[in-house]
Each structure stands twice: as structure tokens, then as C-alpha cells.
Amino acid sequence: MIQVKRRNSFYRIITLCAAFLLTFSTSIFAQVDAAAGDAAAGEALFKANCAACHKLYKPATGPALYGVVEKYDEDYEWLAKWIRNSQELIAAGDSRAVATWEENGKKIMNSFEGLSDADISNILAYTQTEKPEPVVVDAAQDGQGGGGAGVSNNVILGILAVVFLLLVAILFLVNNTLKRFAQAQNIELHQEPKGRPIWKAFVENQFLVLVTVILLMLGGAYFAYGAMMSVDVNQGYAPIQPIHYSHRIHAGSNEIECKYCHSSARVSKHSGIPSLNICMNCHKSIAEVAPEVQAEGVEYGVDYNKEIQKLYAAVGWDEATQSYTGETSPVEWVRIHNLPDFAYFNHSQHVSVAEIECQKCHGPVEEMEIMYQHAPLTMGWCINCHRETNVKIQGNPYYEKIHAELSKKYGVEQLTAAQMGGLECGKCHY
Amino acid sequence: MKNSLKITAILTVLLAIVSCQSNERKPGYQYMPNMYESVPYDTYGEYEIFEPVTGGSEAMKPAEGSVMRGWLPYEIDDNREGYDFAKANLTNPIPYTEENFEKGKALYDIYCAICHGSKGNGQGTLVEREKILGVPAYNDAGRAITAGSVYHVMYYGINSMGSYASQMSEKELWQVDHYVMSLKAKLDGEEPAAFVEEVQVAETAAMQDMDAGEAQEGIDHQEEAHSTDH
Numbered sequence: 001m002i003q004v005k006r007r008n009s010f011y012r013i014i015t016l017c018a019a020f021l022l023t024f025s026t027s028i029f030a031q032v033d034a035a036a037g038d039a040a041a042g043e044a045l046f047k048a049n050c051a052a053c054h055k056l057y058k059p060a061t062g063p064a065l066y067g068v069v070e071k072y073d074e075d076y077e078w079l080a081k082w083i084r085n086s087q088e089l090i091a092a093g094d095s096r097a098v099a100t101w102e103e104n105g106k107k108i109m110n111s112f113e114g115l116s117d118a119d120i121s122n123i124l125a126y127t128q129t130e131k132p133e134p135v136v137v138d139a140a141q142d143g144q145g146g147g148g149a150g151v152s153n154n155v156i157l158g159i160l161a162v163v164f165l166l167l168v169a170i171l172f173l174v175n176n177t178l179k180r181f182a183q184a185q186n187i188e189l190h191q192e193p194k195g196r197p198i199w200k201a202f203v204e205n206q207f208l209v210l211v212t213v214i215l216l217m218l219g220g221a222y223f224a225y226g227a228m229m230s231v232d233v234n235q236g237y238a239p240i241q242p243i244h245y246s247h248r249i250h251a252g253s254n255e256i257e258c259k260y261c262h263s264s265a266r267v268s269k270h271s272g273i274p275s276l277n278i279c280m281n282c283h284k285s286i287a288e289v290a291p292e293v294q295a296e297g298v299e300y301g302v303d304y305n306k307e308i309q310k311l312y313a314a315v316g317w318d319e320a321t322q323s324y325t326g327e328t329s330p331v332e333w334v335r336i337h338n339l340p341d342f343a344y345f346n347h348s349q350h351v352s353v354a355e356i357e358c359q360k361c362h363g364p365v366e367e368m369e370i371m372y373q374h375a376p377l378t379m380g381w382c383i384n385c386h387r388e389t390n391v392k393i394q395g396n397p398y399y400e401k402i403h404a405e406l407s408k409k410y411g412v413e414q415l416t417a418a419q420m421g422g423l424e425c426g427k428c429h430y
Numbered sequence: 431m432k433n434s435l436k437i438t439a440i441l442t443v444l445l446a447i448v449s450c451q452s453n454e455r456k457p458g459y460q461y462m463p464n465m466y467e468s469v470p471y472d473t474y475g476e477y478e479i480f481e482p483v484t485g486g487s488e489a490m491k492p493a494e495g496s497v498m499r500g501w502l503p504y505e506i507d508d509n510r511e512g513y514d515f516a517k518a519n520l521t522n523p524i525p526y527t528e529e530n531f532e533k534g535k536a537l538y539d540i541y542c543a544i545c546h547g548s549k550g551n552g553q554g555t556l557v558e559r560e561k562i563l564g565v566p567a568y569n570d571a572g573r574a575i576t577a578g579s580v581y582h583v584m585y586y587g588i589n590s591m592g593s594y595a596s597q598m599s600e601k602e603l604w605q606v607d608h609y610v611m612s613l614k615a616k617l618d619g620e621e622p623a624a625f626v627e628e629v630q631v632a633e634t635a636a637m638q639d640m641d642a643g644e645a646q647e648g649i650d651h652q653e654e655a656h657s658t659d660h
Contacts (some may be wrong), residue, residue, distance in 0.1 A: 048552075052564030053589050091594040108510060110572045168437060231461045238454045256553045257540040263597035270473050271488075281592035285562045330487060333474075339458075341468035370452065 023073070033076055037125030045119055046126050049112060057131050058287065063104055065127045066215070072096070080120050084152075085111040132385045155235050213369050232340065236319040238372035239334040243314070244307045245371075246300075249293065252366035276315040283311060287319055300369050336373050337362075344428045354392050354417075360385075386422035390414040500599045508586040519580025522611075524604045525626040534609030537602055541594055550613030562590070563590070568614035574613065581606050608634065 046054075072079055081089055084099060087107045115123075133344075158386035182189055189376045202208060207405040250256050258265070265271035289297075289304040296303045313316075316325040339345050350356050350401050359365060362375025375381055393413075407415050421427060459467050471477055476486045484490055497503055506512040506520070524530055539548060545565045547553040552565040566573060572578075584603050587593040598606065612622060 047560070047563045050564060051565065054564075095498060112572060114571065165441075231459050232466065234458050236454050238455055239457075240455060254559065254561065258545065259540045260597075263541075267599075273474065275596065277596060281587075281594075282556070282562060284592065285590045290509075326497055330485060332487075340466040341472075343466055358599055424526075 007068045007278065033121055037121035037123070039122070039125040039129055040125070042122035043125030043129075043305050045123050047117075049115070050123065056127065056129065059320065060285065061107065061110065061322065066131065068127050069124050076121075078125070079124065080117065082109075083115060083120055083123075084113050088164060103380075131221045152278055157282065232375050232376055234336075234338070234373050236372055237336055239336065241371070242331050244302045244304075246304070247303075247365045247368045247371055249289075249304075251295075258365070259351070262358075265351070267348050269346045269348065270348045271351075273335075276328075276331065279311055280315060280317065284317075289311075325422050336371060337377065339377060342398070342429055344430065354389070355394070356389075362374045382428070383418070383423060386417040389417050391417055459643065482645065483620075500601075502600065504585055506582060508584065512586075513582055516582035517576050518577035520576075520581055522581070522604050522607055523575045524608070526608050526623060526629070528625045530605045530608055531625065533602070534605035534607070537606050538609045541597060542606065545591075548615060550610065551577070564590075564599060568610060569617040569619060575610075577607055577611055580610050 012373070024168055043217075050065070054063070054065045056064060056066045058064055069076075069079070077095075080095065082100070086097065086101070088111075090101050178327075180188070248275060250261075251258060261274040262271045263278075289308070294304055309332075313321060314329050314331045316328045317323075318325050350361075351358070361375050365371070365374075391399060391403065393403050402420070403415055406419060408414065412419070440641040467600075468475075471488045473488065475488045477488060478486070480486055480488060480490070492498070506516050543554055545552075545562055546555050546568070547557070550568040552567045554565065554572075556562045557565050568575060575583075581603060583591065584594045584598075584606065586595075594603065615622060
């Protein structure tokens, strides 16, 4: 009995051992190995998990990961441990882990316990992807003309003008030489008999003179009126800014809210020019534009990557060390929309209270490669809108009482801004 | 000789016409500039007096140590210990009312959704267009965000994310915080929390201070409005 029992327990131990081995065999025999990994699957994983801090070929919050496998001598086991929980490895006193940590400014990497061996193999396979050749947009071709359509047109026009002048000069010289020949050989040049000059005929015809004077006066009045009405109306004003900032890319293609950058429009009289820290919210990660965006830039004669570098120079961002140098220089943006001092305008009143779309006054900003003033910003234009726009009273108890009283007085359902006092001089001029 | 004179005259006229492009690069003329330009320093104006400080621009950073209206000093440091401390201890001082939730949502859609996605799953427009990558979902287990850590990160920024303290006020950040935590609950498949009634909870001292600050700001707005009266 006892022997049997023992034999039984012996077998049990054997089975247990076998089961034990089998359960852990996956971890013993399966390996993290970049060579076995699938780079395409790794790319998706990399973008979802790692790309918040790592880029392949450039340092970001964490170091660049291209060639990381070679850097750590293909020690996949160690790499997997580091990825799953680097802090544990550091705390355990692993010398390589501590060195890596210190090398990268003691930044703490999130732990990724959820990644399987296959996932890590795939990611590591992806880190071995060679850097793709930069897409060369036919920049050389377009660049020869001076970089932009406007400039190259001017150059062509200039060359044409020079050629034209040369032709005139040559004709003049040839004419002179021929005349000299004629004189030398005593040939009589045929001279046109002089008739009545045309201006004399014109002056003598009084009717024609009258008509001309009237036409000139009308034309003059037309242009004078236009010139005077355009005094301090800067519709279409599109100055060249120190950094070529494309609203078309930011607000259009990328659908960034206007108020993301112009946040003070919500709460202040002014819709401020965003400070550079707001640019860096995104451009800390985006140091280069996508090749297709760069290709679009050629059309406008802009190198967007160079413009991002201008931002980095102004804000003092060192791309290599991913830190601020502290050397900043202000960007001198040119203000486009400007009301004279005698007119009061408050952005928050229009943006937050009335909830008017920015585009209503600023036009299709999301299509503007170069920002320009869309509206004339004249008093007539303001008043027109006040006459047409109803006061937004929903969810605003401030207007309840006055709206009830005034709408009764005017006998209307909905008051316009004008009926609420939006035409009173003192509202804007005081 | 007469011919050449005529030709030159025609050329001059042609050149004059060609050079008459619409001049959109330069501002137009002003009539009586002293009525157009303000006596006080204009926003973003350029003045000699500021030259030693900013090189001329009126726009300046506030003096060191100044605290903005509507803000209380935030005393937790911008480092790992500070983050851990905020994550464990900081709680949202404003009540979870429907109003705060709605305002938080509106602000979230402006400032956060562009990367974090309108559902908080890390799939905003910029991520979908592969401009910014690796934005985690709010229910990411490794990060395990709390109301405190969310506020801390919005205040200082973390890794690739910048600070949002210059775009929103303290109260607005907490409103967004409420909304973020509600998104996280939704992603975790939890029931949405019930709103607190408006005046049910006595507002904390911090909250009253925030409101007082904003009222003060309102008064100042009016003053600013009057100061343009010249």
C-alpha cells in the first residue's frame, strides 16, 4: 500500500513537472526576435504605443529608436524587459538599464506590460526600417524661377523689357546709319508733305473738346471717389508675415479650431496673436511637414520646413537635445485687422455671447494660404450685420427681461441687435 | 529724333500701367491719424518706451511671480514627484454640475479633441492624419489617470503635450477635467455619474475665490472699455 502510494506520488510529481514545463515552455522557447517580427504590424503598434515619445530617426521625448536592436547587441530578452517595465529593471540595479536611463536625462518610460513577445518582435522589426529617401519634389525646376510664381513672372517681364529696349536702340542706330549713307551718296530722301497736325484739328472742333472734358471729369470723379472711400479701408490687405503661417493647412486641412490658438477671443476684447508656446503644443512633435504638404508648398513658393525652423529659432527650441535654449527672439507679426481708436469692438461679446462664427467677419480663413482682411470693417458693414442678426437669447438669462419688454414694444418675435440698441452711437463710439 | 521721343513716351506710359499692381502688401492711407491711433498704449503696439525691455513691442510677459486673476498659485512642482502627488491627492474643487460638464465639453472640443479625439480614445483629427502619433486613450491602463493627474498635466504639459494654462483659466481647466473623467468612465464602460444639483453643495473656498476673481476681471473689462474713450 505504501509503495503504491509512493509510486502514485512519484507519478504525480512527474506529471506535475511535465505540466509545469509545458506551461512555461512558451516563455522558454518562444523568443523576442526582430528577425521573426513583422514590420508592418510593428508599425501600427509603434504608432499606437511608442510614437507619443519616440520617433525612428529623430530624438523626441525619448531617443530615436532606429537601430536600437544593434545598439543593445540584439539582446532581445533585455529589450523586452526594458519595454515592459524599465523602472523595475533600473530599481533592480541592472547596470545597462541604469546607464540607459541616465543617458536619456532620467526620464521615466511608461511600462507596457500588455505587449506580448510577438508584439515586441514586431515593433523591434519596425525599428529596423531604413529611412526612406526624401521625396524630391521638382523643387529645382520651380526654384530656378526664383522660388515663386510672382518672382519668376517679374524676371521674365524684366528680360522682355531689356530685349525690347535693345531692339529699339538697334533700329534707331540702323536708321541713323542709313540716313548717313543716303547723305553721303546724295540721295534725296522722300519727305512726307506736312499736313495739319492732329492736335490742331482737335482743338478747332469745339464739340469734341467739350465731350472730352466731360468724360475726363467723370472719370476723374470716379477715381477720386474710389480713392477717398478707400481711406482707412484695408479690405484685401495681406502683408508678408515674418513666418509664413498657412491658415489653409492649420484651420483647413487639419481642422484645428480657431479658438485653439486665438483663445483670448473667448474672454477678451482682443483676439490675441497666439504666443509661441501654443505653436509648440503641436510643433514640439511636428518638426517636418509631410512630403505631400511640402509639395503643396512649392505651388505657393514656400518651404514649410524652413518656416518651422524659423519658429524654432524664435522660440529657442533645440531639436537635437529636445529642450529650450532660453534664447528667444520676438516674431514681429504684422497686424492686419485694425479698428480706429474711436470705434470700440469686443471679441468676447461676439464670440462667446452671440456665438457668431469667426468666418462671418474674417471670411474663409480655412482656405487662406496668406491671411488677408476679408471684410471692409467699415461702420456701414457693422451696422448692416446688426440689422440682420437676431440677438441670441437662448440660455442667456441676462437678456430675458429686456428682450421681453422690447419685443413687445416693437411687436416682433425676435429682436435684432439693432433693436436691442446696436445702432446707438454710444455703443461703439464714446 | 521725334520718333524716338514718341517711343520713349509710350514706353513710360506702358511701364506706369504695368507697375500699377494692386498693392495688397501695404496698408491704405489714414485720414487724421490722431483720431485713429489711441493715446494709451495699443495692444501689440510698438513704442519707444518698451525698447529696453522687449525691443519695442507692447506685448510683455507678466512680472515674475505675478498671479493671474481667476487663478490661485499652484504649488505642486512640475516633476515626477509632483505628478505622483497630484495624481494621488488632488481632487476637483468644482461640483460636477451639468453646466460645468457642458462648458467642459465645449472647451474639450476646442483644445483637446484635436489630438485626444472627441471620445477620448486618442483618435483625434491630427492623429488620424498621422501628424501627431501615439496619443493614448484615457482608459490606458499604464497611465491610470485621475482627476488630479489630468489637472497637473493640463497645467504643466507632459512629454509631447504642452501646457494649456495659457489658453484656459483655472476654473475652465477643472471643467475640462470633469469632462475628461466622464469620457474615461465611458471608455471603461461605466455608468455616467449623476450630476450634482447646482446649489446643493456649499462651494469650497477655492471656488468662491475663483468666482470672485472672475467678477473682478469683468469689472476690469469695463474699465478697459472706458479707457478707450478719448
